[in-house]
Amino acid sequence: MMNSTIEVRGLTVVRGGRPVLTDLDLDVGPGVTGLLGPSGCGKSTLLRALVGVQRVAGGTVTVLGEEAGSAPLRDRVGYVTQAASVYDDLTVAENLRFFARVLGVDADAVERAIDAVDLAGHRDAVAGRLSGGQRSRVSLAVALLGAPDLLVLDEPTVGLDPVLRRDLWELFHGIAAGGATVLVSSHVMDEAERCDRLLLMREGRVLADDTPDAIKQRAGTTDVETAFLALVEAAA
């Protein structure tokens, strides 16, 4: 693929003496790609490797033509971890203003990010007093600040109410429509339908890499969850 945002070749990651990813090859292009698989299948480790914060045992990860985690990528890649990485003793606006200063973006970007995650009503609330879902939206807003070309989101919709979840998926598609690549992980299979492309993952391997429709068609099923089961049984 010529216009891949992410190119992974032979990626191997060992954590605590146990191989988590083994000789993984992967290409991800623009649009919204869902990384789906059960808890513990290596999704977070793969995302960490793409952002360049994971120590890897072998292979290469190229993002936007540069080595993952290298200096030119640091203001082009937005990353949201599973746990909200924000300062609990600062307000929503203070958190965003701080990260905006680090990224060198202006105050307008702060307001846009707060609006994008629908937290304008809580901008002066201390992050530690917000609900879990609100805190994770603050964390998401931080990742949106620099208008990144690649947005890597580790389970951003866990525990959110359905309306908000729908709004966030609309936001992801809006960002992708601007030409960016959005990679979203989830262990909830019903989020699969919202993605342009899917990566189904299990035990450190990619079982399928295609559009949701193509995956269902090939497995002869009507939903992604059943397709996933069929793929696991076929691989066994």
Next chain:
Amino acid sequence: MSPRTTLAVARRVLTQVRRDHRTLAMLLVLPTLLMTLLWWMYQDAGPQFDRLGPALLAIFPFIVMFLVTSVTTLRERSSGTLERLLAMPMGRLDFLLGYAVAFGVVAAAQSAIAVGVSVGLLRLELTGSVWLLAVVAVVDAVLGTALGLFVSAFAQTEFQAVQFMPAVVVPQILLCGLLVPRDDMPDVLGAVSDVLPLSYAVDAMSHLGASASTGQVWRDLAVVAGFALAGLALGAATLRRRTA
């Protein structure tokens, strides 16, 4: 290195400190209260307060900043914010210098109050310059910050981080010459004392208490500043972008 990100970190840390009223009150008032206690203890014991006072003005900011910094940076490591910052255009040294600047400012306020009360109200007799005394106190605080940043890399929990205080700070207090003059210690301990930064900080302070000459003070101050810079450099080496 970038002044923009360094100042961003410093501003953020100061905002966090300001928000936490209890911590802020303790940072600003506690050293002064302890100086007052010392003054009271030695009310009827002659000029001891003048001998010990300057040394304690060096030790308090060192202890306080060591504790505060080791716990805050550990929190930053465990909450994921450090990982997030290192994935952004943030130099490791910018991060550490930001902390050093923020706690340096807090230390300046803390020392101004402690020195002001000690000299103004408690009649601490100083032969040397009050201003230089405050400068030494601030550099001591930065030293505490630098060492706190460094040891936080070796702690997994806040419990462990706090335990580094008796491990790293108390031996320096015992060997700095406050209890037994450094020249009177067994040779081995005297040699150990010679390589501990707090010894130089206390020497500088004691010198200011007893003499108006400043050459020795600047030399001691340079040693303490050197240790602080080395601590920051070691701390930077412990911040890793990629972790297992």
